[in-house]
Amino acid sequence: PPLAAVLGWPVAHSRSPRLHGHWLRRYGIEGHYVPLPVMPEHLAEVLRVMPRMGFVGANVTIPHKESVLALADVVTDRAALIGAANTLIFRSDGKIHADNTDGYGFIANIRQNAPDWIPDLGPAAVIGAGGAARAVVASLLESGVPELRIANRTRVRAEQIKAEFGAKVVVYDWAQAGNMLEGAMTVVNATSMGMVGKEALRVPLDALSPDALATDLVYTPLITPFLAEAQARGCEIVDGLGMLLHQAAPGFERWFGQRPEVDEDLRRAVL
Ligand code: ATR
Secondary structure, three states: OOEEEEEEOOOOOOOHHHHHHHHHHHOOOOOEEEEEEOOHHHHHHHHHHHHHHOEEEEEEOOOOOOHHHHHOOEEOHHHHHHOOOOEEEEOOOOOEEEEOOHHHHHHHHHHHHOOOOOHHHOOEEEEOOOHHHHHHHHHHHHHOOOOEEEEOOOHHHHHHHHHHHOOOEEEEOHHHOOHHHEOOOEEEEOOOOOOOOOOOOOOOOOOEOOOOEEEEOOOOOOOOHHHHHHHHOOOEEEOOHHHHHHHHHHHHHHHHOOOOOOOHHHHHHHO
């Protein structure tokens, strides 16, 4: 039976085995998806051997998402632009194909849970400029947002995104992050703030319009302080769990030949 894995260091925290395990059972597919702890210095060797062991592909997570690009034979344009990959396909010709499905997952989650969302209605505001934010920025620009505002505690990371992603990106100072919400129709927390055990996001939401859609990449808790406050202001909100679920779908389909569904059963299985 086909095998797939998630490679990380550490990897025990990953929810991907539960996610793919649920789909394998649900569709009655004879296959396995396993977590593999792989030290950074062993990644190249592990990737060389996996196809010969029956693996058809893998997800990669921290700390391998960037370094895997140099080890792949084919890198999709969006993975190259984002500077990271999360999904690998071991092709039958022996080549390793690397893609990034995080941006796809981000948009698919919004489309599923806020079907009336129209990206080109107004500017998007992204709080944070880390690895996850880069995928969000790429997918929002691809979806047609007219302007993409971004603020990050470490400003240079936001400047770097502007330099790479172009003229629609407008950098705001971290101290001015509240101001960038004015008139924004899509607002995203792409920092890790609000996660269980970390402090809440402190960006003032006074300028946030009730017509805006608010979404968060953090999904523990499902309703972060940022989402709760946005909802209290009248905004439609979409939690971050769906992004994790949707980013997994293209890999599952490529490896196991079945387009999987993201539904309530899956959410319960993964939480
Ligand atoms: P990920 O891949 O999840 O995006 P990351 O690349 O480490 O992880 O990025 C984490 C994001 O959360 C960054 O935008 C980070 O800001 P910095 O670039 O300034 O580090 C942001 N972040 C984390 N803790 C923060 C805090 N206490 N205050 C403000 N921003 C924070």
